[in-house]
Amino acid sequence: MEYVVLNGEIISRDQVSIDIEDRGYQFGDGVYEVIRVYNGKMFTASEHLERLEASARKIGIDLGWTVSKLGTIFTELIEKNQLSTGIVYLQVTRGVSPRNHAFPPAGTAQTLVAYTRKMERPLQTIKNGVGALVDDDIRWLRCDIKSLNLLGNILAKQKAADAGCYEAILHRNGTVTEGSSSNIFIVKNGSIYTHKANNLILNGITRQTLEKLCAAAAIPFVEKEFAVEELKSADEALLGSTTSELTPIVKIDGNPVGNGEPGPVTKRLQLLFEQEIERQCGAIAIN
Known part of the structure; x- marks a missing residue:
């Protein structure tokens, strides 16, 4: 039952x-x-x-x-x-x-x-990474509220699915906000960049956890808007959410991010995140 x-x-x-x-x-x-x-x-x-x-x-x-x-x-x-x-x-x-x-x-x-x-852990996408596309952010202006009104998110997610992508990365007038169901991060010269937590994004719990882990590990975590062009030229990119955990983005709009493989900073962040899961919940499957 x-x-x-x-x-x-x-x-x-x-x-x-x-x-x-x-x-x-x-x-x-x-x-x-x-x-x-x-x-x-x-x-x-x-x-x-x-x-x-x-x-x-x-x-x-x-x-x-x-x-x-x-x-x-x-x-x-x-x-x-x-x-x-x-x-x-x-x-x-x-x-x-x-x-x-x-x-x-x-x-x-x-x-x-x-x-x-x-729901099992998404081990294959965590290990191998995913593709994403860039789309206009047509949602309302209170994305900090985790409301049931998700039609804009759904339309973006379906557009990504139709294109064979895992996620849609949203932007407002060329500034990246977040994914249709995730927060978006880029890595440049060893630093993590992500949109600041305001009304235009949901301050994800995975995002908050990552920020704390970066602080403890002395990894620069910068809340700063970045453009679509910066996203596509980043050394690494990744998304974070409750169900996707920390997933590398290895391709955007059909083009590789960095060398097209999960990068070293992303892998280190994943390890720190898994250690935090184990600290709170006990040993987990990692392969």
């Missing part, structure tokens, strides 16, 4: 019923998170749940559960589903109310849904 969370309660999946007038369904009026699980333990759980709380606050949703309580619920969910390697997906919407663009009346209960899914 598979278990899920509905409004704070763990129930079997076949018991779940979501009202057709839930605002998440009708407006995408909500926020979400995806938390990686290794060895049955959540990785960077506090960071994800604190970001969930921040995203909800930015759009005027009161979570109704503390970060600590949510962590306890999701830990129990992982145990009940006997999940070893995978993810916890969770979302909170503004709740059920007759369709109206304005917020529903005060006191309307929010809807919390969460489930687990088995």
Whole structure:
């Protein structure tokens, strides 16, 4: 039997019923998170749940559960589903109310849904790298909010998929922002460059973890905008996300990045990241 969370309660999946007038369904009026699980333990759980709380606050949703309580619920969910390697997906919407663009009346209960899914580490793409294409960033101006409104991301991701690419790297007027579902980094002369954490990107948890690891290892981590031309002429490029971890980008718009293979700085970052996973969750598969 598979278990899920509905409004704070763990129930079997076949018991779940979501009202057709839930605002998440009708407006995408909500926020979400995806938390990686290794060895049955959540990785960077506090960071994800604190970001969930921040995203909800930015759009005027009161979570109704503390970060600590949510962590306890999701830990129990992982145990009940006997999940070893995978993810916890969770979302909170503004709740059920007759369709109206304005917020529903005060006191309307929010809807919390969460489930687990088995998902192995993407070892082949981590090792060999991926291709990407460059596309216009057509999304709204509050990308710092991890909202359910992802149509712009979806269209970019599908364009990449149609071209046989793993990711779409987005830009606004020639300035690289992030990927359709990842943060983007380049390496130049041993330093890491990435767009600063403002309203134009999501400050990814993998991004935050990488910044801390670079600080501890004395690797320059520079929050500075860079142009598409700089992206394509970088020594190395990589993307970071919860499910992709740190993945080398070895080809952009059909042309190789550097020598077309994962570079030494990227490999060092991957090693540091894996060590952090092991510190929090225990030994993991690396080949």
